[in-house]
Amino acid sequence: MSRYWSKIVSDLEPYVPGEQPKDRRYIKLNTNENPYPPSPRVIEAIKHAANDLLKLYPDPNCEDLRDAIAKYHGVDSGNVFVGNGSDEILALAFFTFFKQDLPLLFPDVTYSFYDAYCNLFNIEAKRIPIRPDFTIDLKDYIRPNGGIIFANPNALTANCISPEEIERLLEANTGSAVVVDEAYIDFGGETAIPLIKKYPNLLIIQTLSKSRSLAGLRVGFAVGEQELIEGLDRTKNSFNSYTLDRLALAGALESIKDEEYFQETCRKVIETREWTTKELGGLGFSVVPSKANFILIQHERLPAKVLFQKLRDEGILVRYFDKPRVRNHLRVTIGTEAEMKTFVQKVRELVKS
Amino acid sequence: MSRYWSKIVSDLEPYVPGEQPKDRRYIKLNTNENPYPPSPRVIEAIKHAANDLLKLYPDPNCEDLRDAIAKYHGVDSGNVFVGNGSDEILALAFFTFFKQDLPLLFPDVTYSFYDAYCNLFNIEAKRIPIRPDFTIDLKDYIRPNGGIIFANPNALTANCISPEEIERLLEANTGSAVVVDEAYIDFGGETAIPLIKKYPNLLIIQTLSKSRSLAGLRVGFAVGEQELIEGLDRTKNSFNSYTLDRLALAGALESIKDEEYFQETCRKVIETREWTTKELGGLGFSVVPSKANFILIQHERLPAKVLFQKLRDEGILVRYFDKPRVRNHLRVTIGTEAEMKTFVQKVRELVKS
Numbered sequence: 001m002s003r004y005w006s007k008i009v010s011d012l013e014p015y016v017p018g019e020q021p022k023d024r025r026y027i028k029l030n031t032n033e034n035p036y037p038p039s040p041r042v043i044e045a046i047k048h049a050a051n052d053l054l055k056l057y058p059d060p061n062c063e064d065l066r067d068a069i070a071k072y073h074g075v076d077s078g079n080v081f082v083g084n085g086s087d088e089i090l091a092l093a094f095f096t097f098f099k100q101d102l103p104l105l106f107p108d109v110t111y112s113f114y115d116a117y118c119n120l121f122n123i124e125a126k127r128i129p130i131r132p133d134f135t136i137d138l139k140d141y142i143r144p145n146g147g148i149i150f151a152n153p154n155a156l157t158a159n160c161i162s163p164e165e166i167e168r169l170l171e172a173n174t175g176s177a178v179v180v181d182e183a184y185i186d187f188g189g190e191t192a193i194p195l196i197k198k199y200p201n202l203l204i205i206q207t208l209s210k211s212r213s214l215a216g217l218r219v220g221f222a223v224g225e226q227e228l229i230e231g232l233d234r235t236k237n238s239f240n241s242y243t244l245d246r247l248a249l250a251g252a253l254e255s256i257k258d259e260e261y262f263q264e265t266c267r268k269v270i271e272t273r274e275w276t277t278k279e280l281g282g283l284g285f286s287v288v289p290s291k292a293n294f295i296l297i298q299h300e301r302l303p304a305k306v307l308f309q310k311l312r313d314e315g316i317l318v319r320y321f322d323k324p325r326v327r328n329h330l331r332v333t334i335g336t337e338a339e340m341k342t343f344v345q346k347v348r349e350l351v352k353s
Numbered sequence: 354m355s356r357y358w359s360k361i362v363s364d365l366e367p368y369v370p371g372e373q374p375k376d377r378r379y380i381k382l383n384t385n386e387n388p389y390p391p392s393p394r395v396i397e398a399i400k401h402a403a404n405d406l407l408k409l410y411p412d413p414n415c416e417d418l419r420d421a422i423a424k425y426h427g428v429d430s431g432n433v434f435v436g437n438g439s440d441e442i443l444a445l446a447f448f449t450f451f452k453q454d455l456p457l458l459f460p461d462v463t464y465s466f467y468d469a470y471c472n473l474f475n476i477e478a479k480r481i482p483i484r485p486d487f488t489i490d491l492k493d494y495i496r497p498n499g500g501i502i503f504a505n506p507n508a509l510t511a512n513c514i515s516p517e518e519i520e521r522l523l524e525a526n527t528g529s530a531v532v533v534d535e536a537y538i539d540f541g542g543e544t545a546i547p548l549i550k551k552y553p554n555l556l557i558i559q560t561l562s563k564s565r566s567l568a569g570l571r572v573g574f575a576v577g578e579q580e581l582i583e584g585l586d587r588t589k590n591s592f593n594s595y596t597l598d599r600l601a602l603a604g605a606l607e608s609i610k611d612e613e614y615f616q617e618t619c620r621k622v623i624e625t626r627e628w629t630t631k632e633l634g635g636l637g638f639s640v641v642p643s644k645a646n647f648i649l650i651q652h653e654r655l656p657a658k659v660l661f662q663k664l665r666d667e668g669i670l671v672r673y674f675d676k677p678r679v680r681n682h683l684r685v686t687i688g689t690e691a692e693m694k695t696f697v698q699k700v701r702e703l704v705k706s
Contacts, residue, residue: 002580002581002584003528004580005449005450005580005584006448006449006450006453007452008452009449009584009587012587012588013591014586014587014590015591017410017594020410020413031409031410033409033410037405037407038407043403043404043405043407046399046403046600047400050396050400051390051396052390052391054391054396054399054566054567054570055386055387055388055390055391055569056381056384056568057370057384057386057569058568060370060373084593085593087592087593087595088592095359095361095362096362097358098359099360099361116591117591117592119591120592176357201357213407213408214408215407216407216408216409216410216598217407217600218598227355228355231355231357231358231362233367234367235362235365235473237367237369238367238470238472239440239444239470239473240437240440240444241368241370241440242370242438242440243437243441243571245569245571246569246570247399247403247570247600247601251403251407
């Protein structure tokens with residue numbers, strides 16, 4: 001606390017990212033990164049862009065990247081916004097759409113950054129409990145609101161809602177913006193992007209951090225009706241004209257173009273997830289059905305916190321959340337096949353000891 | 354305007370960056386970029402960082418870069434904050450320090466993004482007129498306020514205040530944060546960074562975009578007392594955990610280390626500025642004394658808007674601001690020696706025609 005801070009600053013509850021320890025080499029299954037490297041074409045594109053033109057500002061409108069994403073998803077460039085990771089876009093979206101008289105609705109168990117944004121922008125939120133089986137029932141969101149946001153697949157739980165269910169919500173909720181955070185959609189879920197043509201209040205946010213193995217590059221995008229995109233542009237251009245540097249723009253553009261590598265990577269992660277889920281089932285774990293690159297698991301006997309610490313001692317990092325409802329679960333990122341074999345083997349030993 | 358926007362969004366007045374036209378090749382003297390490329394060591398460091406580790410998140414605390422900047426400026430790492438260009442840091446600083454009951458003070462002629470931030474965060478501002486000779490007199494700022502910010506050298510005018518003058522302000526103004534935007538300080542000004550040890554309310558913001566030829570990489574930093582830095586961290590971590598990607602971190606780190614290249618580049622820009630100033634003086638221009646990589650000029654006869662258009666037709670872009678007090682001036686970025694010779698030659702022809 002400092003006397004020079006704005007009053008609101010001491011009330012903020014900043015997001016705490018998963019740890020990135022440097023004390024030893026870990027099998028890192030704690031921050032939902034992709035275990036496979038980015039496409040070699042992306043690496044080459046970045047090296048190519050590492051040149052004298054770095055002295056010049058990047059394109060503030062990121063037109064080439066917007067065009068490529070628009071083409072990929074079958075929409076117009078004016079339907080696409082890009083930003084410094086989906087986190088930045090989420091922040092801008094909270095400001096642009098959710099500062100309303102009625103409360104914002106989101107699930108009680110989800111990406112904890114949503115709470116941080118509400119504190120930052122003084123947005124009143126109503127947290128809707130997920131069901132006992134950890135699913136989101138969108139019927140619970142049909143009530144007066146100043147906006148709706150949910151992650152699909154849901155952060156933390158990994159389960160997924162169909163576009164049909166989302167469309168039923170959109171039919172009922174026409175007065176406020178509905179934001180679907182699809183950070184993990186490429187691992188088996190079905191995107192709701194086609195619905196933007198029918199519903200002018202729907203915004204979809206995706207990221208290149210997970211399915212395109214580019215967490216270190218900081219690129220995300222949003223797709224929605226042109227007026228929603230214009231709102232995001234207004235806010236962004238009142239904050240920072242150039243949020244993506246020339247290297248991120250070049251790498252992201254190439255990533256969108258390399259469809260084959262992208263599909264292959266996602267396929268491998270999905271296969272490994274299904275294998276891991278099956279193995280853990282045989283060791284006394286319940287696993288929430290996942291369409292993401294992580295699984296939420298609970299053992300019938302071993303407390304999550306104990307297992308978390310034992311795995312850490314063995315050089316395997318997973319994520320433990322000391323929060324209501326998930327306190328006895330662990331979130332495990334899907335690593336490579338080899339990493340998950342090691343993980344399952346260690347878990348087997350710990351469960352049996 | 355959309356019914357789904359937060360009310361505040363339609364009242365925003367986004368910053369408009371200088372144009373980056375693609376219709377033809379221009380001598381670009383309109384956005385204060387450095388005419389020299391970044392250090393070759395920076396390019397190499399970025400190529401080296403373009404690797405498989407891009408699948409992992411960058412260090413959210415940017416420790417290596419903070420350490421290097423701290424060492425360079427003789428302060429502790431805890432005194433340094435880094436961000437996505439000085440624009441992002443300015444935005445975070447406005448939010449962190451300037452949401453107060455009393456108005457923020459800044460010059461009436463300065464970086465126009467300050468107005469955009471005030472609109473964005475609903476900060477009341479009082480614009481203090483610069484003097485008729487376009488200088489800032491800090492005595493004008495000794496009055497009740499909720500914060501003070503000025504650019505030094507001042508954006509638009511290029512003139513500079515000494516650390517002694519800044520210290521006199523700090524002696525008188527102890528109750529609010531004082532932010533000095535030193536984006537252009539390396540072109541002949543003297544930084545106020547040493548004063549942070551004595552004044553806990555002083556924050557200095559610099560950028561690698563100008564003097565280090567890295568506008569395309571988006572890296573800036575702030576230096577101040579630890580509590581001020583903690584405030585910035587709180588806001589940033591409520592907005593976006595990872596604002597600098599792995600490539601920007603690697604390039605920026607190497608740039609800070611290459612002192613020789615940095616000094617040489619600055620020296621060349623300063624020399625060319627002095628030459629250009631002298632030449633323009635002989636052609637009937639008055640030039641505001643500059644310690645930046647640009648000059649603000651006015652011709653005794655030729656209206657600024659006319660000259661701007663004629664230069665544009667000749668393939669030379671400078672910046673014209675249709676704003677009170679500077680409507681009859683042009684802001685001209687200092688290019689290479691060759692570019693400025695062409696510029697002076699074209700101006701000579703236009704003035705005589």
